[in-house]
Amino acid sequence: MQPDLPNLTRICQAEEAALREIFEDIAAAFAPPFDTKIRAQITTLLALAEPHRHALQRAHSFHLQSPALRALPMHALERQYFDAILRHLRLYPTAVTRLQTALRHRLPLFPPPPKPYGPEAQTLALHSRTWDRMHAHLSPHAPNLYHDTPGHHGDLPYPSTDFLRYAMAARRICLAMDKHTPAFLDVGCGIGLKVFQAAELFAQTDGLEYEPGHAATGQAMMQRGGWPEARIFHADALSFERYGDYDVLYVYKPMYGAALEQMEARLIGQARPGTLLIAPYTDFTTRFETLGCTRIEGFLYSIRPPKSLPATLKRATHVGFALPARPKNGYTEDGFLAPVHLALRRWGHGD
Incomplete structure (x- = not known):
């Protein structure tokens, strides 16, 4: 049986809270140099986050079938809440990829010069x-x-x-x-x-x-x-x-x-x-x-x-080349991903 809108909201909030707690732990651990211990710790935490991500995706998909939600105007808080969940879920793969790339690869202090006359x-x-x-x-x-x-x-x-x-x-x-x-x-x-x-x-x-x-x-x-x-x-x-x-x-x-x-x-x-x-x-x-x-x-x-x-x-060499983040709309709306996004930006691996 499909849960009603209030129950669906509570399920999503619980999964978001679990994900945010995990990403806070990841952000606390994410500091160079990224040795074997740090890589293993973050990999374990990412594995713990996956069931919660799938549960959140499943709960979010239920809202698409909710007549009560479809009847709401675009500016209604409930609709905006579920739209925000979708944005955060779409950002999830990129954030994880950036984490994994930063953990795996060292970057030279100076990038190699381009080919002459290229x-x-x-x-x-x-x-x-x-x-x-x-x-x-x-x-x-x-x-x-x-x-x-x-x-x-x-x-x-x-x-x-x-x-x-x-x-x-x-x-x-x-x-x-x-x-x-x-x-x-x-x-x-x-x-x-x-x-x-x-x-x-x-x-x-x-x-x-x-x-x-x-x-x-x-x-x-x-x-x-x-x-x-x-x-x-x-x-x-x-x-x-x-x-x-x-x-x-x-x-x-x-x-x-x-x-x-x-x-x-x-x-x-x-x-x-x-x-x-x-x-x-x-x-x-x-x-x-x-x-x-x-x-x-x-x-x-x-x-x-x-x-x-x-x-x-x-x-x-574990610090990235990314420019410091300049204030723009959306940075305060990263939801449960906010801790890891801030950690990536702090160490030059963010957007």
Whole structure:
């Protein structure tokens, strides 16, 4: 005999509660590195969830045959409740697949480069070229090698696709260090296009710029572009006092000669141990060791790294590449899947 609508609702609520409890346990266990013990624990919990999922599907299918439910208008709470169950059931396979994929596969800190002259490589080259043209268009002054102030470079663009490779790796390392709200600073940010990009990756993004016109242009762009919390402020890198407030520092030749070495020493001296530094210029490759830095890969360094750095880098290979979730409709309506969705997003494996 088919249960009536109130009984059907109670059955669904009970199965949802059981599923949510299981997924809360999965979310509590889901933290890298995903060793054999964690994989076995989550696999067992997923197996426990399957009978409840089938029971919920069966109960939901009964509601389709309910004359009482079919007679309800679309905005009725009872109809909306069963529609929500269907949405959650449809999300279920994807959530489980993402869990299993994250548990099984380690991801390199840097993805392998695309084949030269292939479509992906040319797409990335076009992306960087377009951003360079945008930089030239937005800048109050034409990009130039030397500033009027001795020792200072002008506003020089660095290829945006290369920057993003390092920035995404830095974010994954921050997560591996359990820094889930990392702060980023671009030292000598010009008009702030790198700050604009970094705002997609880091909880706090700031830019420090010596030229007041560039700083004003950059701050206006942050406001118009939807990043009112991002800050670009006019300051001198040689007298800045707050390098220690940040988890990731990015420097691309804001100065040259003795001024650059003075700035590097100041920045590294103030930075907290383990701070990540992206410094994509060859001068720094000749002196990073004497300044107390360790190269992670390419132009990515750790300042006075702790002994746990190798373990942290290994843990970072279990962190995903997914961008941080931005608020949008539906994230609070994941139902019994909410705990595992939040856990996936926390470790870079969500949507």
